[in-house]
Amino acid sequence: MSQATFLNRQALFLRPDSSRVVVRPFKPATEPRDLNPTDKTRANHIVDRVLALDLETAEILLADVLENFDGRHRNLLATFESRAAEMEDAFAPHANFTKTQRQLVGAYFLNEYSFEASALFNPSIVSHPDQSGLDKGSRRFVLSLRAVGEGHVSSLTFRTGVIAADGSVDIDPTVRLASTPLVTARTSVPAGEQVDVSFDPQQSISERVIFPITPAQSNGIEDARFVEFEDNGKKTFYATYTAYNGTGIRSELLETKDFLTFRMGPLAGTVARNKGMGLFPRKIDGRYAMIGRQDSENLYLIYSDDLYTWNGGQLILGPKFPWEFVQMGNCGSPIELDEGWLLLTHGVGAVRKYAIGAALLDKNDPSKVLARSREPLVRPEPSEREGYVPNVVYTCGAMRHNGHIILPYAICDTFSNFSSIKISDLLKTLDG
Template sequence: MTRLNETARTTAVPYELRRLGTIMSADPGDPLEAEGVLNPATAWGADGELYLYPRVVAAGNVSRIARARVTVVDGVPVGVERLGIVLSPDERWEHGRQNAGVEDPRITFLEPIGLHVMTYIAYGPLGPKPALAISRDTIDWQRLGPIHFAYQPELKTDLNLFPNKDIVFFPELVAGPDGRPSIALLHRPMWDLDWLRPGEGATTPAGIDDDRPSIWIGYVDLEDVRRDPAALTRVHGSSMIAAPEMGYETAKIGAGPAPLRVPEGWLLLHHGVSGAKPKGFELAHGSRYAAGAMLLDAEDPRRVIARSAEPLLAPETAEELHGTLGNVVFPTAIEQIGDRRFVFYGMADSSIGVAELTRLD
């Protein structure tokens, strides 16, 4: 299968990340944080304050999504004030008999519809499934339910059969496959079904011969969403745009924060995983998670026009090397404070770090 990004491109992505430190670590006195705080979303409140939405993990790997006010000193985020839980695995489809979780949120403010949209992963009886919640004030969140992928005959498969992670919306409208203004999102299907049916292996869509988890794009009809926000859960026109390629992403890749509009196009920070190959969606101890970047075409974000040959940020500090899952840098949010941009990322599935994103001259 020929991907739209299989055209002449460069590995020069003129951006870099500089780590600034740890912004949040688990509170040893809080049982809801017994196994770590990690992989946060962010959003600006109506009060002009920046809020962090970390995944907090209780004993037994039960995840919830919390809310915390970001403390900013001299224009730099340095800490948080905890404000409680905004989403728990309360729905039956968000937990099984021996597992539960609402995990790894990303939040995008979709200006065309005036809503903050949170994507998250519901760890239910059939593994990780992507789901959505919306908010007007960043305080109260209304579930829209699981994402449903429309059937595409050319793929000869049903994307809804497979676990899916790393879901994030573009903040602005883009041209859909039919050329109409559309809401776009990135997602990452996982084809290995051995966890559910031992011996089943990986069943990839027609024309896809690489079963490693890769970045896909899909679209939502704008007019449908304006009539009913629940239409955000109905995705069509999915296609793969980027597979593992570089040395730091030999096992899998996945989208990070919402793509950022920059002069060159759309800047997408992503995580690349090397080392031990994971089975299904399970964590792979011995893997290394690093943060990379790619540029997507401004007019057609299905096209990758540049890609970093080396990671922008790789595990180096004690917090990044040691934790629930060591050797992990996992970017999930970007925010601008003043004239500076900051990236929030998970550290070894245990803490949350912040790095500054700058453009190379």
């Protein structure tokens, strides 16, 4: 069966929007230090210049800044105050300064960042925590996306929408404003630093942007694979993602119950040095389970008694067919079907062409591969081959809805789209 026969591309293109911006701390570049080490830093110099303004000039200047930027952000004065609070060392030499001067200093140490100017890709989909007020057979969802802006820094952003009973998808309008969360706690853990963050409940989910917070994430929060995890009747949304600091990577875990407050922290163990880990949506025989790639080629099944520590693993899938000869990887968490665990995979073939396939794992023993894709389910169409990274289709997680798999996927690491596949048709394509 060809993909044109059973793959329903829905043409819901989610493209990057450079007009959506957040404010981020601005740190002046340091000059070569050939001066006395007791001399003032550039930050001190900037603060000196602002505080040297007479009060009337400072008030006029602050009003001008607000007129230029206030409609682009929420609570901008509070943001200026918060940034000024981080500049206490630069304020130290000055005995007296007004609230206006303090806010103006905060403004000088911020910059706007167009967080999705370059790309909006590698989506993952889960059920929304609120399923009220829907038509029969419909489901509300949360879609996570990797957003990339200036300097190729990745952050995590969200959309919401509704899947109808027949599998058709509708995306809610995206709000223009974007905001980063408040960091409410920082905790040292054995593998690094754990952070808790929260958003204002008044903010739409599509307004919420999780930008890199810790040094390990400084160059990107990449490819979050969300899963709705159930344990003893309690549901938690987890996402494994790659933290990138510019030179090295590690796997980290995000958790939330409401997409309003989040906890983020590093995973420990030998497996956490790799990327692309996908958590099963429930325990198997009382243990947590992951699918991950440890050697740049093959997929492994990994068990742990501890959600945060992962070691070892059993090889279960490797390149077999031409479209995956270069490497394989998982495309999100396994999806539970009556027939077994449906694992979406990606393969890389000739001329580094990415495609999406699938495998069916035994429900009781996922190390047993029951069937797999001989040919890809999704491959780049002629209209989907051009972009930042040509010849790529990729997803970080699909969702079962009634008799369909709802598959959001990225095109050429640039923008995202949706497809749906009937489960019965998909299973017919698996053999291998």
